[in-house]
Amino acid sequence: MPRVATGESSLSRAVRVLEAFTAEEPALSVSEVARRSGLHVATASRIVGQLVEHGLLGRAPDRTVHVGMRMWELASRAAPTRSLRDAAMPFLEDLHAVVGHHAQLAVLDGDEVIFLERLSARDAVVNYSRIAGRLPLHISSSGMVLMAYGPPELVDRVLARPLESRTPATITTPDQLRAALEQVRRQGYALLTGHVHPDAAGIAVPVRNALGEVVAALSVIVPHDARAVSAVPALLAGARGIGRSLG
Amino acid sequence: MPRVATGESSLSRAVRVLEAFTAEEPALSVSEVARRSGLHVATASRIVGQLVEHGLLGRAPDRTVHVGMRMWELASRAAPTRSLRDAAMPFLEDLHAVVGHHAQLAVLDGDEVIFLERLSARDAVVNYSRIAGRLPLHISSSGMVLMAYGPPELVDRVLARPLESRTPATITTPDQLRAALEQVRRQGYALLTGHVHPDAAGIAVPVRNALGEVVAALSVIVPHDARAVSAVPALLAGARGIGRSLG
DNA sequence: AACACCCTCTCAATGGACGAGAGACCGTCG
């Protein structure tokens, strides 16, 4: 198309532009967008201009660009997990009210957990997960549940790459992982203490639909102490409620 | 570009494809996408294919297409209203727990209300609003609040077009609207009974940031009876809390 | 078997997208 052939569709470039925006830096200059997306500044400027026209991006008075309302609207109104979220919300609220701290709903996407919803108390322990945020499967209790009840080849894929370590407590060897998954299946829940953060414990249970398939993980993050495990019954009850609501 | 000139950017076509998906019909065939977006089937097929490759759309085993996880992820992780939603969530939960039925957070977008979040009880009265759904300003209590405290020209723009009517109680004349807005400003809250649905009452209050600017509306939908107005203090308290959290 | 869909591939033609460069603008520093 230009002097230098690229062999790439113009739609890909637009997606690269959209991918430049993160939770940490939701507002970028055009130059910054160009840098992150690896596009020529003029190209980035043009694409950003078009996306702004369509409302997928928005432009602030200081000329910085951010994800637009329309983008959020299009993605949210027809989100693939809308029915799951709707079914889960009341139970997530109850769980949060009873257990406090963080209550979360997560699903499997690719070989990672993605968090659909999170309710947090103001004085809660630290939590690195965010809504629409991802974590490696072996780092989070939700991920352990999804792995334990997921397709067998999933574990193989996860083990095909080195297990990223975040804290000294992180599972790092295949044997540890397989043993931990076996324990999850035996217990019916996953309890990870200090795997994300030294002072936090994550507890997750599977959410099953009417067919008994595990479609999500319901979890809480609480302080790492002896009472942590007492959240399990509330989690199990919530997961059953969600499953029933899924119809 | 082809035999027939269009004068339209190819990115526009991709956006048209994305806009084909709605909350009512989140899964479409390629032909249906083509019909809704006004594109040639071959073109729709190609664009859908590309969007699926990038994860913005997903394809089910039955070949129908739906909005993809990645689309939701990109839109949600850097959503323009993320900080507002995060600040509001705890108060929305409390409000919902106390008042029951529906508790909602909405902002102004264009000349419409768009709902950012909604917590609903299982046995709640009907409610037509959805998350990422829109309503005309004069139809919802949230819209009335946003109009009452919004820029003056907003009311003019709304009145420039005929006021759509949903139920016999809907405000339909400019005089009614201006009087109602004046009342909202006097009272500090908007109470709409039977404007969305005969048996439902909507009550909304403004959410102000540290500068005193109205940035959102906090509202509840409750059964239309004498106790409805008793939700006002809880709403006002919640709105103040959200404003303080916005920092 | 005929029909009515559906989807994707191929194809030639062409117009929209490309990157370089220039110009406009801003704020800062010496």
Added chain:
DNA sequence: CGACGGTCTCTCGTCCATTGAGAGGGTGTT
């Protein structure tokens, strides 16, 4: 002040990605 480094957008010639028609293969219904 003027030079400078930074931003962003516009123009422009080149040219390849994009386009719609049509074909071909598939599926499900009549």
